[in-house]
Amino acid sequence: MPHATFEIWRGDAEAGAFASYETEYDEGMVVLDVVHRIQAEQANDLAVRWNCKAGKCGSCSAEVNGSPKLMCMTRMNTLPTDQAITVEPMRSFPLVRDLVTDVSWNYDVKKCIQPFRPRPPDAEDGTWRFDQRDADRVQEFRKCIECFLCQDVCHVLREHHLHERFIGPRFFVHSAALEMHPLDVEDRRGELKEAGGIGYCNITKCCTKVCPEHITITDNAIIPLKERVVDRFYDPVRRLFRVFSK
Amino acid sequence: MSHHTHEHDVLVIGAGGAGLRAAIAASAAGARVGVVCKSLLGKAHTVMAEGGIAASLANVDERDGWRVHFADTMRGGQYLNNWRMAELHAKEAPERVRELEAWGALFDRTDDGRILQRNFGGHAYPRLAHVGDRTGLEMIRTLQDHGVHQGIDVHMEVTITRLLKDGERVAGAFGYDRELGRFHVFRAPAVILATGGIGRAFRITSNSWEYTGDGHTLAYDAGAELLDMEFVQFHPTGMVWPPSVRGILVTEGVRGEGGVLRNSEGRRFMFDDIPPLYRDSTAGSEEEGWRYVRGDREARRPPELLTRDHVARMILREVREGRGSPHGGAFLDIAWIKDRVEDGAEHIRRKLPSMYHQFKQLADLDITEEPMEVGPTTHYAMGGIRVDGDTQMTSVPGLLAAGECASGLHGANRLGGNSLSDLLVFGARAGEHAASFAAEHGAPGVDERAVEEAKRTALEPFERTGGDDDEGPYVVQYALQDLMQDRVGIIRRAADLEEAIGRVAELRDRAARTAVRGNREYNPGWHTALDLHNLLTVSEMIARSALARPESRGAHTRDDHPGKDAEWGKVNLVIRKAGDGSMEIRREAIPPMPGELEAIIEEQG
Numbered sequence: 131m132p133h134a135t136f137e138i139w140r141g142d143a144e145a146g147a148f149a150s151y152e153t154e155y156d157e158g159m160v161v162l163d164v165v166h167r168i169q170a171e172q173a174n175d176l177a178v179r180w181n182c183k184a185g186k187c188g189s190c191s192a193e194v195n196g197s198p199k200l201m202c203m204t205r206m207n208t209l210p211t212d213q214a215i216t217v218e219p220m221r222s223f224p225l226v227r228d229l230v231t232d233v234s235w236n237y238d239v240k241k242c243i244q245p246f247r248p249r250p251p252d253a254e255d256g257t258w259r260f261d262q263r264d265a266d267r268v269q270e271f272r273k274c275i276e277c278f279l280c281q282d283v284c285h286v287l288r289e290h291h292l293h294e295r296f297i298g299p300r301f302f303v304h305s306a307a308l309e310m311h312p313l314d315v316e317d318r319r320g321e322l323k324e325a326g327g328i329g330y331c332n333i334t335k336c337c338t339k340v341c342p343e344h345i346t347i348t349d350n351a352i353i354p355l356k357e358r359v360v361d362r363f364y365d366p367v368r369r370l371f372r373v374f375s376k
Numbered sequence: 377m378s379h380h381t382h383e384h385d386v387l388v389i390g391a392g393g394a395g396l397r398a399a400i401a402a403s404a405a406g407a408r409v410g411v412v413c414k415s416l417l418g419k420a421h422t423v424m425a426e427g428g429i430a431a432s433l434a435n436v437d438e439r440d441g442w443r444v445h446f447a448d449t450m451r452g453g454q455y456l457n458n459w460r461m462a463e464l465h466a467k468e469a470p471e472r473v474r475e476l477e478a479w480g481a482l483f484d485r486t487d488d489g490r491i492l493q494r495n496f497g498g499h500a501y502p503r504l505a506h507v508g509d510r511t512g513l514e515m516i517r518t519l520q521d522h523g524v525h526q527g528i529d530v531h532m533e534v535t536i537t538r539l540l541k542d543g544e545r546v547a548g549a550f551g552y553d554r555e556l557g558r559f560h561v562f563r564a565p566a567v568i569l570a571t572g573g574i575g576r577a578f579r580i581t582s583n584s585w586e587y588t589g590d591g592h593t594l595a596y597d598a599g600a601e602l603l604d605m606e607f608v609q610f611h612p613t614g615m616v617w618p619p620s621v622r623g624i625l626v627t628e629g630v631r632g633e634g635g636v637l638r639n640s641e642g643r644r645f646m647f648d649d650i651p652p653l654y655r656d657s658t659a660g661s662e663e664e665g666w667r668y669v670r671g672d673r674e675a676r677r678p679p680e681l682l683t684r685d686h687v688a689r690m691i692l693r694e695v696r697e698g699r700g701s702p703h704g705g706a707f708l709d710i711a712w713i714k715d716r717v718e719d720g721a722e723h724i725r726r727k728l729p730s731m732y733h734q735f736k737q738l739a740d741l742d743i744t745e746e747p748m749e750v751g752p753t754t755h756y757a758m759g760g761i762r763v764d765g766d767t768q769m770t771s772v773p774g775l776l777a778a779g780e781c782a783s784g785l786h787g788a789n790r791l792g793g794n795s796l797s798d799l800l801v802f803g804a805r806a807g808e809h810a811a812s813f814a815a816e817h818g819a820p821g822v823d824e825r826a827v828e829e830a831k832r833t834a835l836e837p838f839e840r841t842g843g844d845d846d847e848g849p850y851v852v853q854y855a856l857q858d859l860m861q862d863r864v865g866i867i868r869r870a871a872d873l874e875e876a877i878g879r880v881a882e883l884r885d886r887a888a889r890t891a892v893r894g895n896r897e898y899n900p901g902w903h904t905a906l907d908l909h910n911l912l913t914v915s916e917m918i919a920r921s922a923l924a925r926p927e928s929r930g931a932h933t934r935d936d937h938p939g940k941d942a943e944w945g946k947v948n949l950v951i952r953k954a955g956d957g958s959m960e961i962r963r964e965a966i967p968p969m970p971g972e973l974e975a976i977i978e979e980q981g
Contacts (some may be wrong), residue, residue: 158618175894
């Protein structure tokens with residue numbers, strides 16, 4: 131049975147350090163399996179979040195060898211085991227304990243985004259008609275599993291801590307899903323510019339690179355939203371129109 | 377020892393599809409609603425549902441309607457279902473699906489722009505509204521995003537360990553938060569249990585860590601009755617390789633899109649044995665089955681789309697008789713359809729994106745090129761808390777249950793797709809009725825002694841450290857999972873079941889000695905130790921009910937009683953906690969079906 135050394139972050143908001151665990155692992159295992167084995171055999175109180183273990187719930191986000199990953203989708207055979215594998219919590223959020231972080235900020239942000247508002251139904255029975263093509267545009271964004279790895283890696287949050295002024299890639303994806311929804315009639319351009327702080331994003335595409343669902347966050351969500359905001363607020367013809375319509 | 381107190385009109389325990397739908401309904405009815413969830417919001421097991429939501433919208437085949445859906449559900453459940461629930465479910469599911477669309481869910485479309493529906497096992501017509509193969513995620517996100525704007529209080533990462541009562545009626549619940557291990561008392565005149573299933577009682581399961589039978593046990597300990605606990609669905613297609621992903625679900629949608637099952641000899645063994653109830657509706661040849669998948673309305677279903685209990689047993693038979701795949705399963709092949717559809721690989725990736733992704737990433741296997749290896753995995757509890765079909769009220773006043781932890785709709789076997797619709801239909805009903813119960817009944821009193829006792833019980837695992845014979849909670853949990861898998865699994869025998877009952881009792885003694893290290897802050901060892909009581913309780917229920925039903929029906933297969941027994945087709949098994957604390961089990965006749973429902977069954981065949 132192959133053998134690995136794991137350096138796992140242990141500690142709480144006050145203090146912490148990497149603890150070293152030697153363990154064996156089986157063929158086909160993912161990092162989460164090994165963390166669970168260590169938890170069951172060596173460290174019963176090792177705090178880790180997980181649910182589905184199939185990359186569908188987005189609970190087990192962590193930084194493996196320094197890169198943001200879902201532990202349940204990171205196979206051991208993709209990591210070099212001749213050196214220690216480090217597992218630490220997402221660094222952009224306050225630490226609760228060990229690998230568990232306080233991600234409640236994300237839930238607060240979502241509440242502030244204008245909810246879905248559909249156009250009146252198209253048919254007398256209260257239902258709508260639209261093309262699969264129109265659904266396809268948005269379904270990419272709706273694949274998001276809210277693992278918050280994109281938030282973890284975004285410079286604006288990770289290095290500049292602008293949590294009060296910037297909603298982060300996850301909520302640009304959420305906003306894009308609403309704005310481009312074939313039935314939605316709400317206008318979120320104002321809130322994207324102001325409370326959303328979309329201007330802070332300088333399109334480095336770090337979020338896109340870490341997305342486990344392979345959502346093209348920057349190109350398909352953020353850039354089109356930036357364009358919509360620009361059209362709404364900086365288009366000279368529209369500005370003139372707004373002056374006259376006051 | 378202190379605790380935090382919260383007051384709600386309706387407390388919902390669980391935030392999967394049923395819990396969220398109940399919370400939205402109760403809130404819409406004017407109640408102050410609190411939702412408690414064991415994980416973060418939006419992570420509940422509902423996200424794992426892949427195939428779709430069964431509802432007779434008749435968008436793809438206008439011959440569909442609630443009567444056909446009702447008859448399909450009853451036939452699938454081998455007529456042990458609560459017929460009133462099957463009726464309400466079939467009638468109300470379409471409206472619940474349309475409502476999701478109005479809240480922002482984006483279902484796949486038909487050519488004329490309506491909600492597309494797909495074929496699934498046991499459903500006569502294409503009936504499952506879906507979003508690729510991630511329908512559960514779409515549903516939970518829609519409910520979550522709609523729900524957070526309805527003024528509902530959400531208590532995330534809180535686990536309830538006990539229901540509180542005021543005399544006979546429910547008065548609220550007691551629990552702890554994971555973050556700091558603080559205690560919480562929730563006072564509420566109406567409490568809805570929506571805690572999901574029991575899959576973690578078995579070694580091979582598609583279920584997450586949360587599925588420890590919490591609602592079942594909370595209800596049982598509070599004096600409520602449970603029903604039909606012997607019926608545990610083993611989904612025929614779980615992953616079998618590599619070992620660490622054994623049990624993870626492979627959606628029935630693969631078969632709905634044309635995937636076929638083969639043994640090691642390349643034979644489509646599902647054609648070998650078709651149950652009499654389905655003989656007339658099953659394809660006579662591979663060609664006819666393919667035509668069905670492609671929407672030919674004159675063709676009959678391929679045998680891969682027979683009910684889950686049957687498909688699971690057939691796979692097991694191939695494995696036992698030495699014709700299994702290398703790692704003890706069968707081959708599920710979707711790649712073969714590349715010869716039949718244009719741009720086949722792309723078609724497969726578009727129809728089954730998460731399956732493609734899952735196998736690519738976890739098993740290094742491209743499903744557009746190679747067959748998958750699949751085998752049965754513990755998936756769903758048909759049995760559960762006994763409820764009134766109209767109101768979802770349990771036998772304890774003010775206590776309701778909805779979704780998987782409740783029972784009745786599915787009888788002896790659940791049809792795929794009927795679970796998501798169950799969550800919506802009965803979640804909404806539970807929410808409405810909880811709100812009206814709360815409005816009609818004043819605030820209950822809370823028994824402080826019960827709260828103090830709940831605190832003592834919760835802290836016991838910390839007191840036990842240091843003894844010579846102490847062991848960690850995981851050791852006991854794994855031992856229980858092995859026991860249930862080996863003795864109370866798909867194929868059951870009286871001797872195994874008797875042994876299991878005895879060994880569950882021994883494990884209960886060991887659980888009472890498990891020691892926990894560390895402190896109360898986010899300590900999974902402690903949480904696992906507390907969950908053991910629930911796992912042991914539901915395990916005993918399943919084993920006792922399985923022993924008490926000496927026949928094979930639906931998901932319950934007795935090697936020593938291989939046939940169906942007509943007398944047993946007329947009764948449910950009811951469980952409750954007796955006055956002396958022992959588990960009492962009794963037979964109860966199923967009430968006769970009203971004439972008009974009887975007529976539908978006859979007419980639909």
